[in-house]
Amino acid sequence: MDLAVEMREITKVFKKVAANDKVNFNLKKGSIHGLLGENGAGKTTLMNCLYGLYQPESGKIFINGKNVRIDSPQKAMSLGVGMVHQHFMLVRPMTVVENIMLGLSSKRGPFLDTDRVERELLALSKRFNLNLEPKAKIWQLSVGEQQRVEILSALYRGAEILILDEPTAVLTPNEAQELFGILRMMRNDGKSVILISHKLEEILAIVDEVTVLRDGRLVGQAQVTAETTKRDLTSMMVGRDVLFNFKHETLKTGATKLMVNHLGARNDKGLPALKEVSFSISAGEILGFAGVDGNGQKELCEVLTGLRPTTSGEICLNGKELNRSSPKTFINEGIAHIPEDRHKTGLAMNMGIARNLILKNFSQSGFSSRGLLNFRAIKKNAERLMEEYAIKANGVHTKVKDLSGGNQQKVILARELSSKPEIIIANQPTRGLDIGATEYVRQKLLEESAKGAGVLLISADLEEILQLSDRIAVLYDGQIMGILGRNASVEEIGLLMAGVRTEEVEVC
Amino acid sequence: MQTDILTVGLVSLLAGAIRMSIPILLPALGEIFTQRSGILNLGLEGIMLMGALAGFGGTFFTQNLWFGLLAAVITGITFSLIMGFLSITVKANQVIAGTALTILGTGLSTFLFREMFGIQKLPPQIESFAPLQIPFLSDIPFLGPVLFNHNIMVYLTLLLVVCSAFVLEKTPFGLQVRAVGENPRAADSKGINVTLVRYLCVMIGGAFAGLGGAFLSIGFMNTFLDGMVAGRGFIAVAVVIFARWNPYRALGAALLFGGASALQMRLQAIGVPIPHQFLLALPYVLTILVLLSVSKKAEFPAAYTLPYSRSER
Numbered sequence: 035m036d037l038a039v040e041m042r043e044i045t046k047v048f049k050k051v052a053a054n055d056k057v058n059f060n061l062k063k064g065s066i067h068g069l070l071g072e073n074g075a076g077k078t079t080l081m082n083c084l085y086g087l088y089q090p091e092s093g094k095i096f097i098n099g100k101n102v103r104i105d106s107p108q109k110a111m112s113l114g115v116g117m118v119h120q121h122f123m124l125v126r127p128m129t130v131v132e133n134i135m136l137g138l139s140s141k142r143g144p145f146l147d148t149d150r151v152e153r154e155l156l157a158l159s160k161r162f163n164l165n166l167e168p169k170a171k172i173w174q175l176s177v178g179e180q181q182r183v184e185i186l187s188a189l190y191r192g193a194e195i196l197i198l199d200e201p202t203a204v205l206t207p208n209e210a211q212e213l214f215g216i217l218r219m220m221r222n223d224g225k226s227v228i229l230i231s232h233k234l235e236e237i238l239a240i241v242d243e244v245t246v247l248r249d250g251r252l253v254g255q256a257q258v259t260a261e262t263t264k265r266d267l268t269s270m271m272v273g274r275d276v277l278f279n280f281k282h283e284t285l286k287t288g289a290t291k292l293m294v295n296h297l298g299a300r301n302d303k304g305l306p307a308l309k310e311v312s313f314s315i316s317a318g319e320i321l322g323f324a325g326v327d328g329n330g331q332k333e334l335c336e337v338l339t340g341l342r343p344t345t346s347g348e349i350c351l352n353g354k355e356l357n358r359s360s361p362k363t364f365i366n367e368g369i370a371h372i373p374e375d376r377h378k379t380g381l382a383m384n385m386g387i388a389r390n391l392i393l394k395n396f397s398q399s400g401f402s403s404r405g406l407l408n409f410r411a412i413k414k415n416a417e418r419l420m421e422e423y424a425i426k427a428n429g430v431h432t433k434v435k436d437l438s439g440g441n442q443q444k445v446i447l448a449r450e451l452s453s454k455p456e457i458i459i460a461n462q463p464t465r466g467l468d469i470g471a472t473e474y475v476r477q478k479l480l481e482e483s484a485k486g487a488g489v490l491l492i493s494a495d496l497e498e499i500l501q502l503s504d505r506i507a508v509l510y511d512g513q514i515m516g517i518l519g520r521n522a523s524v525e526e527i528g529l530l531m532a533g534v535r536t537e538e539v540e541v542c
Numbered sequence: 543m544q545t546d547i548l549t550v551g552l553v554s555l556l557a558g559a560i561r562m563s564i565p566i567l568l569p570a571l572g573e574i575f576t577q578r579s580g581i582l583n584l585g586l587e588g589i590m591l592m593g594a595l596a597g598f599g600g601t602f603f604t605q606n607l608w609f610g611l612l613a614a615v616i617t618g619i620t621f622s623l624i625m626g627f628l629s630i631t632v633k634a635n636q637v638i639a640g641t642a643l644t645i646l647g648t649g650l651s652t653f654l655f656r657e658m659f660g661i662q663k664l665p666p667q668i669e670s671f672a673p674l675q676i677p678f679l680s681d682i683p684f685l686g687p688v689l690f691n692h693n694i695m696v697y698l699t700l701l702l703v704v705c706s707a708f709v710l711e712k713t714p715f716g717l718q719v720r721a722v723g724e725n726p727r728a729a730d731s732k733g734i735n736v737t738l739v740r741y742l743c744v745m746i747g748g749a750f751a752g753l754g755g756a757f758l759s760i761g762f763m764n765t766f767l768d769g770m771v772a773g774r775g776f777i778a779v780a781v782v783i784f785a786r787w788n789p790y791r792a793l794g795a796a797l798l799f800g801g802a803s804a805l806q807m808r809l810q811a812i813g814v815p816i817p818h819q820f821l822l823a824l825p826y827v828l829t830i831l832v833l834l835s836v837s838k839k840a841e842f843p844a845a846y847t848l849p850y851s852r853s854e855r
Contacts, residue, residue, distance in 0.1 A: 087731075087852070108733035123728035125721045126844070136721050137732030140714050 037099065038063045038195050038226040039084065039115075044093035046079050053079040054090065055250045061195065066217060066227045068241035068258070070234075071271055072468040073439070076250040077230045078120075081197050085117045086110040097195075108137075116188025117197040122180050124172045131155060131168040134187045151190075158189055162219055177326070178209035185216065196220065197228045202236055206326050207496065207528035214240045232271075232469075234264045235497075246270045271469070288317030291488040292338075292457050297347035299337045307333040309512045311347070315457065315488035320479065321517075322503030323492040324527050330512040331492045332374060335461045338490070339371045340364035351456060365394055368456035372446055372463045374492075376439070380446045386431035388416035391449050419448040424474075440471030447478055458482060461492045476502060496524060549684065555801075555808055556688045561762065563793075563800025564699050565590075565754045565771075569778040570785070570792045571699075571706050572750025578710065578787055579743035580723035580845035584640025585625050587775030588647020589748055590755035593618045595651040597756025598766040599658060601668045610668075610760050611695075611753065618752020619745045621647065626744040630737055633849035644775065652768045670764040671695055695753075695761040700793075702750075707789040719743055723843035726850035736850050751775065773826060780829045784836050787843070795832075802828050 039061040046054040054076045061067050071077045082088045084095065086104040095102055097113050104110050110117075124133050131152045140147045152168045159166045164182045172180060181201060188196055198217075202210040217227050217240065231237055237244055238258060246253040246267065253270050256262070292315040301307035307330050315321050325331060336342035338349065340361035349356045351367050373379040381390050392401050392412055400411050416430035425444045427437055434442055443463070450458065460479060464472040479502060483489050493499050499506055506522055508515040508530035515530040569586045576583045583589075593614040600606075600613030621643070628639035659666050671693035680690040710716035718739050721729040726736045754774070759766045777799055785791035806821040814821075 106733070107731055111733070117731075119731070121727075123725070123731040125724045125728055127724060127841075128717075128720065132717055133721075133728075135714070136717055136729065137734050144713055144715075146712055146714055146717065 036063045037061065038097070039228075040096040040099075041080070041084065042094045042096070044080060044083055044090045044095075046076075046083055046088055046090045048079075052250050054083070056093070057247065057250070057252045058255075059245055059252075060255070061226050061228060062243065063226055064221055064224050065242040066221055066229060066240055068237040068244040069228055069230045069247070070232065070237055070244055070267060071247035071253075072232060073466060074249075074468060075247040075271075077247055078199055079250075080247070081117065081199065081228065081230060084110065085115060085197060111191050111193070114192060114194035115197070116191060116193025116195070118181065118184040118188060118199065118201060120199040120203065122184055124180055124183060126173040127171065129169055129171050130166055130175075130183050130186075133172060133183060134168075134190055138191070155186060155190060159186055162186075162189065162216055162223075164216065176209075177204045177328075178206070178212065181205070181213065182216070193225070195226045195228070197230070199230045200232075201229065202231070202233060203494070204327065206531045207524055208532050210236065234267050237267065238262060238264065268469075288486060290314050290316050291352060292490075293348075293350040294338070295348050295350075297334075297337060297349065298345040299333050299342055300345060301333055306345075307512050308337065311512070311514055313507055313514065313517065315490060317486045317488055318483050319504045320483050320489040320491055320502050322499035322506045323490065323509055324496060324499045324506055325492075325494075325509035325531055327494055329509045331461060331509060333512075334509070335371065335373065335459050335492065338364075338457075338459050339369060365453075368453070370450035370453065370455035370458045372443075372450055372458065372460040374461040374465070376442050376446065381434045381442060383435040384433060386433055387420065387425065387427055387437075387445055388412050388430040390434050390445055391416050391419055391452075394449060395453065419452055422452075423448040440467050440474070443467060443471060443475060447475065451478065451482055455482075455487055458487055458489045459492075460489060462494065463491070464493070464495070464498060472498075496527060499527075500524070551808070553684060553687050555804055557691065558804030558807065559797055559801035560688070560696065561692065561800070562803040563796040564696055565757045565762065565774050566778050566781055566799050567703070567793060567796035568699055568754035568757060569747075569751040569775055570781040570796055571702055571789055572747035572754075573778055573782045574706065574710070574785075574787050574789060574792060575719060575743040575750075576747035577782055577846070578723045578843060579719050579740045580726065580843055580848060580850075581625075581629050581740055581744060582636045582640065582779075582847045583622070583625050583629075583643075583744060583747050584637060584776075584779060585622070585643025585647065586640075586747070586751045586778055587771055587773065588644040588651075589618050589621045589625075589751040590758075590771040590775045591647045591651040591769070592621050593752030593755025594759040594770055595655055595755075595766050596752065598668065598759040599654075601760050602666060605668075607669075607671055607760055611756055614752040614756035615749045616752075618748040618750070618755070620748070622744050622748020622751070623741075625748075626741045629849065630740045630744070633851065636847045648769060651766075655766055655768070665765045665767070667764045668760060671761045693761055695757050699753075699757075703789045703793050710789070720843075722850075723845055726845050726848075727852075730850070730852060740850075751778075754778070777825060777829050780833050783840055783842075784832050786836075786840055798832075799825050799828060 037060055041057065041059040043056045043058065044054050045052060045056055057080055059080060069077045079088065083090045084104065086106045086109050089105060095104060102113060104113065131148060134155060135146065135151050155168045164186050166179065166182055166186060201213060205213060220227060229241060241258050243255065244258050245255045248271060294314065295312050297308055297311040298306065299308040311334065313321065323331060333342060337344055340359055340363065344357055351369065354367065356364060356367060377383055382393065392415065396402055401408055413430055420430065423444045425441050425448065427441060434445060463475050467475065479489055479491065491499065491502055504520055505517055506520065506527060507517045508527055510531060510533045515535055518526060569590055573583060573586060596617035597610045597614035601610030625639060625643050628634040629636045673691050674694050676690040680686040710719065718729065718734050722734065722736050722739045730736050755771060758770055781792055781795040781799065784795045802825040806824040809821050810818050
């Protein structure tokens with residue numbers, strides 16, 4: 035079979051660190067190719083070289099057998115290479131057709147040629163079953179639809195080779211299946227697809243061939259057959275066997291710790307974001323919250339940590355009502371918060387580790403007296419926690435922004451968990467972490483629940499929810515669609531995530 | 543008889559409102575381009591002063607008003623390139639860069655004027671743009687003198703409102719400007735030169751601001767005075783936000799401010815028993831009130847005041 039893309043010995047260096055070190059990559063025409071690796075393995079860097087966003091220091095790229103130099107995305111597009119980025123490259127207040135016309139020359143000279151492009155888009159959208167309305171504004175579309183706009187845009191520009199960067203990270207299981215359907219249709223049409231991913235299931239489900247990167251180096255390339263297993267791929271990816279099934283102690287729930295009744299709250303735009311949310315968490319229990327991002331998860335966390343006012347309902351911790359209390363009260367009552375966005379809300383990026391570790395309790399005895407900080411105690415505290423949580427850094431005063439994502443998350447864990455919390459609110463605690471750090475965070479959450487803390491775990495990663503949770507609640511449009519037992523199936527949860535309420539869902 | 547006086551008063555007030563709105567509308571139109579591309583140019587005041595000086599100087603030395611306008615446009619563009627360089631190339635803080643530009647323009651225009659003309663008892667004067675009565679239309683009672691008895695710059699400015707709206711909404715360039723201001727990374731990935739588009743938008747803003755300044759010195763008055771822009775550059779920025787980056791709404795907003803200026807002048811002339819300092823403050827008080835009421839609701843371009851760099855995440 036012919037090769038659509040051949041990349042030979044690609045080397046790309048950032049600040050003296052090789053993100054890609056002599057990587058070879060071959061894509062067969064008319065195939066779906068998985069590019070697998072942990073975060074920071076160099077997958078996206080390699081593809082950005084192919085798409086012209088980066089220039090490799092050395093190496094050659096062949097497209098359809100011809101040696102080419104791709105120095106800009108435009109050049110890549112003219113060679114038939116299209117890319118759908120992880121963060122969509124769309125302009126939200128503009129329409130689908132305006133977004134796609136962007137950067138294309140108009141056939142009507144200095145004026146826009148909206149009507150003609152619109153007709154052509156409708157035809158193309160029909161052919162690949164993309165189901166898009168060209169006149170819709172981007173902000174009105176669901177995430178899955180926005181992704182299809184990107185695909186449509188690439189197809190309209192004549193892409194024969196389509197790169198998708200972590201395309202399923204933002205999709206519900208059903209949307210992901212739809213996407214795979216579209217990709218298969220493209221393959222049948224003779225187009226070639228590169229799928230960047232670190233999710234093994236989807237690689238196994240749809241990909242014909244896989245290339246695995248680790249630490250910027252090529253580890254292996256293989257056909258994916260029915261016999262290929264997850265274990266084969268992980269050991270290639272990580273270089274060792276990974277514990278996939280955590281030992282989950284059998285549930286021995288204690289007394290109810292957190293009670294939430296008929297909670298309501300508004301989002302930043304003043305629209306209802308939480309509607310009649312009720313649930314409870316017992317000591318030693320992990321309650322997972324599944325759901326597509328933006329269905330009230332952020333608001334729920336903020337309400338439960340006192341950062342956002344409620345419009346109705348009540349929050350009771352150990353029988354004490356906490357509505358309308360300040361965040362400080364929530365902290366003092368023992369609610370720990372692992373926020374969604376490490377950089378913006380979790381840490382003060384320009385401050386050192388030691389100071390980040392006392393952000394919550396700097397005023398407590400030991401760390402300060404009479405309005406002055408006790409530097410010795412702060413340093414001791416940092417040294418102790420850095421050792422306990424295995425935080426890798428040059429010293430206690432290393433700025434947090436210079437740490438890796440995994441170590442940043444460990445700083446947050448150390449700060450939040452060292453205060454022996456009653457309830458831990460963990461919002462996307464493993465987002466963007468590599469497998470090693472992910473394993474560590476999950477292990478810590480299990481440990482804490484075994485010690486008797488209640489954990490509220492929000493995650494977009496269903497696998498994580500299924501692995502850790504004792505019960506699984508599904509959020510959709512600010513409501514709890516149902517609370518399922520830990521043996522719930524992915525299909526069941528997927529339906530609820532899409533807002534379809536089935537009859538037999540029992541609310542426990 | 544009584545009604546006649548009232549009518550005459552009203553005509554002069556409304557015609558004055560239109561005239562006074564021009565030196566706000568012109569810079570506002572340019573600033574719409576600049577801000578739509580994601581750059582806040584607070585240096586309008588300084589650019590306008592330079593434009594006013596260049597317009598006057600150009601006319602004085604060539605004895606041709608059109609050369610005066612050309613000089614104002616070129617000066618405006620040149621001066622705005624400082625803003626472009628600071629905010630786009632060096633990625634400096636735009637508020638600071640703009641403020642610096644205003645201070646520079648204020649000082650430099652006065653300095654150059656004195657260098658060129660010395661300090662005289664009677665300021666040098668030129669023959670400014672004369673009112674252009676549009677045949678037939680200017681004879682319509684009431685509307686004629688209000689709308690069709692202005693100098694050519696007024697008509698040109700109104701034409702520019704339509705042109706600006708058309709360019710922004712109906713041309714690929716307008717699409718690129720909007721995309722660059724909302725999501726420069728997306729624009730970049732679609733092959734749009736973000737730096738170039740932003741420079742062009744800053745230059746358009748400079749050209750319009752230069753014209754706005756020139757209107758004051760050779761369209762409205764017939765000489766250059768120190769600080770004659772008198773805060774109109776800042777009011778123009780307020781108008782842009784009030785108009786939510788739409789040229790037609792900017793026309794309405796500019797008329798509102800022009801009306802306030804015209805009104806306070808008439809009130810002073812009539813001799814209302816209010817200290818003139820309070821009347822003079824009217825347009826500026828209006829600016830504060832308008833910004834208070836609108837700025838919370840306005841949806842700013844998403845990349846407003848954010849420099850773009852491809853390699854940063």
